[in-house]
Amino acid sequence: MKEFYKKLRAVWKLVSLLFLTLAAFSYAMFQGGFVSWFLFYSFFPFAVYSLLLLLYPIRSFMASRTVSQEQYTVGQRLIGMITIKRRFPFPLFYLLVEDEMTEKLQGSKKVSEPKKLFFPWFKRRVSFSYVLLELPRGEHQLSAIRIRTGDFFGLIEKEVTFEVENTFLVYPPFVNFRYYPQQRRFEQGSASTVANYLHDSTMAVGIREYQAGDKLSWIDWKATARRDSIMTKEFEQMQSHDVVIILDRVKSDMFESIVTYTASFIRAIMKSGARVGLISIGSDRHIFPLQSDEEHGRNMFYHLAKVDCDSKEPLSTLLEKDVFKTEMKQVTNIIVTSQLTLDFARRLEYLVKLQQSYMLFVIKSVHDKTLNEEKVLIERLKKRHIDVKVISSRDDGRGYKEVREV
Numbered sequence: 001m002k003e004f005y006k007k008l009r010a011v012w013k014l015v016s017l018l019f020l021t022l023a024a025f026s027y028a029m030f031q032g033g034f035v036s037w038f039l040f041y042s043f044f045p046f047a048v049y050s051l052l053l054l055l056y057p058i059r060s061f062m063a064s065r066t067v068s069q070e071q072y073t074v075g076q077r078l079i080g081m082i083t084i085k086r087r088f089p090f091p092l093f094y095l096l097v098e099d100e101m102t103e104k105l106q107g108s109k110k111v112s113e114p115k116k117l118f119f120p121w122f123k124r125r126v127s128f129s130y131v132l133l134e135l136p137r138g139e140h141q142l143s144a145i146r147i148r149t150g151d152f153f154g155l156i157e158k159e160v161t162f163e164v165e166n167t168f169l170v171y172p173p174f175v176n177f178r179y180y181p182q183q184r185r186f187e188q189g190s191a192s193t194v195a196n197y198l199h200d201s202t203m204a205v206g207i208r209e210y211q212a213g214d215k216l217s218w219i220d221w222k223a224t225a226r227r228d229s230i231m232t233k234e235f236e237q238m239q240s241h242d243v244v245i246i247l248d249r250v251k252s253d254m255f256e257s258i259v260t261y262t263a264s265f266i267r268a269i270m271k272s273g274a275r276v277g278l279i280s281i282g283s284d285r286h287i288f289p290l291q292s293d294e295e296h297g298r299n300m301f302y303h304l305a306k307v308d309c310d311s312k313e314p315l316s317t318l319l320e321k322d323v324f325k326t327e328m329k330q331v332t333n334i335i336v337t338s339q340l341t342l343d344f345a346r347r348l349e350y351l352v353k354l355q356q357s358y359m360l361f362v363i364k365s366v367h368d369k370t371l372n373e374e375k376v377l378i379e380r381l382k383k384r385h386i387d388v389k390v391i392s393s394r395d396d397g398r399g400y401k402e403v404r405e406v
Contacts, residue, residue: 024040024044049091049151053156056088058158062084062086065164065166072171075134075173077133080131081127082099082116084127085124093119093149094117095118095147096149098147098148099142099145100161104140105142109132110130112131113130114130115130116128135170137172138170139169139170140170143165144162144164146160169302174260176264179274206233207232209230210230219231219233241272242332243331243334244290245262245266248311248336248337249307252309252338261391266297267297280303282308286307316344332357333357333358336363340378345377348360349381352384360387362374362388364392364393366393
């Protein structure tokens with residue numbers, strides 16, 4: 001329907017132009033004299049120009065866009081450049097060029113607008129650049145460049161949109177803090193250590209096939225000779241520094257702060273040498289296993305750049321599903337959320353009874369105070385040996401501070 005009205009408007013403007021031309025000619029013919037013919041000859045060149053502009057194929061223009069990068073972090077600036085080229089130098093009175101922004105990008109702070117008015121006349125090439133600040137997190141696509149031109153009187157207007165795609169990713173910002181692993185526990189007792197190894201090499205409990213990364217001192221030579229395959233000793237495991245982070249994707253005003261804190265936490269854990277996994281369930285399901293290599297980190301950060309708060313079920317319901325069960329009881333499960341409810345607290349208490357280790361980080365705005373109900377639940381969870389930390393986030397989500405008293 002919109003296209004129909006656009007075509008009808010173009011036809012009406014053409015009819016109006018022809019009518020004005022004929023009216024000026026008729027006036028000159030019937031009235032005669034210098035003034036009437038002067039008016040006709042003055043208007044006639046503009047009418048001819050408008051008709052030629054109507055026939056001029058602006059769809060033959062070539063539009064291109066370049067962006068300064070394909071990957072950004074929140075806070076960085078995007079520099080885009082638009083270039084319009086044409087082959088035939090028909091004189092254009094004006095040319096309005098606009099890079100169409102998505103709804104999310106329209107909220108970005110603009111140093112210079114992605115729109116510019118040119119008076120190109122016979123120029124075959126025009127270009128301009130624009131700068132966007134405070135890019136929102138996510139995967140963004142610039143897909144269209146719109147140009148518009150017209151005659152002197154606005155009777156003839158032509159507009160065309162070129163499909164020019166550029167995709168870029170904006171990662172969440174990182175906050176620098178250190179991750180301090182909790183106390184490690186052996187089956188025969190407790191001890192504090194900052195060692196990176198994951199086994200007590202004094203107590204062998206079995207053998208298995210050799211895997212990349214095993215030490216030579218772990219090789220069981222007798223078993224290797226018997227089985228004609230390299231076998232290594234399997235040692236008693238102690239509690240590792242490995243962490244599984246569970247991201248709460250329920251709709252929340254603090255979701256951007258949750259994502260920022262999660263990304264910063266993952267980076268801090270990987271820097272400490274521990275393995276880290278991520279569980280993120282909403283409209284889609286993403287489960288990243290325990291690993292510590294750089295590619296694994298890039299995959300998690302890529303997911304955190306695109307993730308949205310689109311979970312239709314509360315986290316307390318999702319915790320009941322088997323997907324959250326970890327094979328290693330020594331792994332620390334960390335939940336990052338912005339809300340604490342009674343059902344959620346009860347579910348955590350049940351999981352702790354299954355000898356699973358949980359920590360809870362509750363992200364709050366710096367302006368929000370912890371409710372009395374939440375204070376009661378936090379004290380209740382701490383009595384069940386569940387470490388709960390309330391984190392105060394600045395409005396921009398780039399600064400965090402632990403609330404000592406709740």
